[in-house]
Amino acid sequence: MFKKEFYKFKDVYLLLVVLITSFLAYLAFSLKNMVQNFGALDTNLSFLFKKKFTFFHLDDMNLVFAFVIAVFVFFHERINGRLRLSLHFPHSSARNIGFIIMCGLLFVFFVYFVEIILLNIILGAVYAKEIMYVLNYSLAFNYVFGFLLYIFCCGFIIEPVKKRAIVNFIVMLGSIYLYYEINPDIYAFDSFYANDFGFYYMGIVALYALSAAFIAFDNYKRGYIK
Amino acid sequence: MNAIECRNLSHSFGKNRIYEKLNFNVPRGKVVGLLGKNGVGKSTTINILMGNLEPTSGECLIFGEDSNNLSANTKSRIGLLYEGYVTYDYLKIKDLYKLYEKEYAARFKKELFFDLFKKLTVSENQKISTLSCGQRSQVILGLIFASDPDLLILDDYSLGLDTGYRRLFIDYLKKFIENKDKSVLMTTHIVNDLDELLDEIIIMRKGKEPLNIGYKKFRDTFRGFSLPRNTNLENIDGIESSFKLGDEMQIFGFFKKKPINAKELKLNLEDAFLGYTGRY
Incomplete structure (x- = not known):
């Protein structure tokens, strides 16, 4: 079953992991250059007073990663109505559906997990604990939204009712806008605490995304139309 | 007892009524042909039977369970072939085999799969998507037979198959049902293939009551x-x-x-x- 899921996005997964690794390496080298040129203290101070820090779009890459993996996961089920086969495996429908969703999500989670550990090693060697908290907070928010984008894809790819699929897609676009309003790159923050309520907003988005995904599978099961 | 019972089944897609009050049974150990021209609702009926479509009214029971809410045990007793040999084309043959072997572990009879598979001159490492329609059909049918279902539902098994593969399939199907403990519901447009195979026949016609009759009686x-x-x-x-x-x-x-x-x-x-x- 794992193989069945992994093979849906194997090639693109490896490509995206290489891309994310490249982004990470670029970030690490930039930081190293900064420390060599200005020293660790100045690097910390420039973060505090000038907000001179960027993830160099690594956070955007994380979102693209989750989105693309989800598209591959759910489109492969949609093509030729393969989902009908997946739902017929001798388990409860909830388990069959849960496996399709969670398997891809687990692969996304694995990359995020390795990434945050590496980032903490790279950035933690330079930045003070308080700054690391801000960075980790921003990344955690980024990862949560990545998971949500993944779930959103289910809501418009699996959903057989066109109108609902379009609405889900529009809500997803609105959520992306909301995300970038709450959690822009560090240098664009109004303050370091601008995203204090971010998780609450994302909680509402999560509720919508999960409901849309659940309804999409339910609608599919009730009314598969070629 | 019946493997499939459909009672007062009606279905419409929007204003387009497919059929109304369809009643039929598939008794255990019998082979039933669901026949009709294109568009009379054969695949729709199969989708309803597999819980992928909720009928406008009426109900379908498979081994006594509502087809829309089958238990895991009942699912494991059903072998399903969707029109066009739908499968996970992106997998290699050996990966698809392992998937079925694991999912149907309690019933899986690998010799049935390899018996069919060895007739193909392909490697287990080949992707399903690179196989011809006939080869692909043998792989899928081999897996369905190997999962040893009590009920086989075959939606247009003959689609895209040449005479040789169709004959091979019919021969294997005859062998599969020879003990009279398996039930089969099948649709096809190559109806002559079903001669000597069917026990009962259901012929659907647009806007008319379907004919549900014993095969021998129909032919006589x-x-x-x-x-x-x-x-x-x-x-x-x-x-x-x-x-x-x-x-x-x-x-x-x-x-x-x-x-x-x-x-x-x-x-x-x-x-x-x-x-x-x-x-x-």
Whole structure:
């Protein structure tokens, strides 16, 4: 079953992991250059007073990663109505559906997990604990939204009712806008605490995304139309 | 007890009514052919049976369970073939085999799969998407047979298959059901393949009551006659369809007696099927 899921996005997964690794390496080298040129203290101070820090779009890459993996996961089920086969495996429908969703999500989670550990090693060697908290907070928010984008894809790819699929897609676009309003790159923050309520907003988005995904599978099961 | 029971099944797609109050059973150990022209609702019925479509009204029971809410145990007893040999094309043959072997572990009979598979001159490492339609069908049917289902639902198994692969499939199916403990519901457009295989037959027609009849009875009682072209048909009872061909007219139906001046036609299953449903 794992193989069945992994093979849906194997090639693109490896490509995206290489891309994310490249982004990470670029970030690490930039930081190293900064420390060599200005020293660790100045690097910390420039973060505090000038907000001179960027993830160099690594956070955007994380979102693209989750989105693309989800598209591959759910489109492969949609093509030729393969989902009908997946739902017929001798388990409860909830388990069959849960496996399709969670398997891809687990692969996304694995990359995020390795990434945050590496980032903490790279950035933690330079930045003070308080700054690391801000960075980790921003990344955690980024990862949560990545998971949500993944779930959103289910809501418009699996959903057989066109109108609902379009609405889900529009809500997803609105959520992306909301995300970038709450959690822009560090240098664009109004303050370091601008995203204090971010998780609450994302909680509402999560509720919508999960409901849309659940309804999409339910609608599919009730009314598969070629 | 019946493997499948459909009661008062009606379905519409929007304003387009597919059928109304369809009733049929698939008794255990029997092979039932669900036949009809394109668009009469055969695949729709199969999708309803597999819980992928909720009927507008009525219900379908499979081994006594609502088809929309089958338990894991009942699912494991059903072998399903969707029209067009739908499968996970992006997998290699060996990966698809392992998937089925694991999912149907309690019932899986690998020798049944390899018996069919060894007839193909392909490697286990080949992707399903690179196989021809016939090869792909053998892999999928091999896996379905190997999962040893009590009920086989085959939606247009003959789609895209050449004569050789169709014959091979029929031979394996005959072997599979020889102990009379397996039930089969199948649809196809190559109806002659089903001769000697079917126990019962359901023929669906647009806007009309489906015919649900024992196969032998259908073959014995459904007849065709050739008549002079200008024959008045009003006095002949039981006509299901008729058409004119050159100087003659052919009529088909359940006739109680042979019409006057009529010459009986020798009908194979396809002729009888077309005679019942009518030609285009």
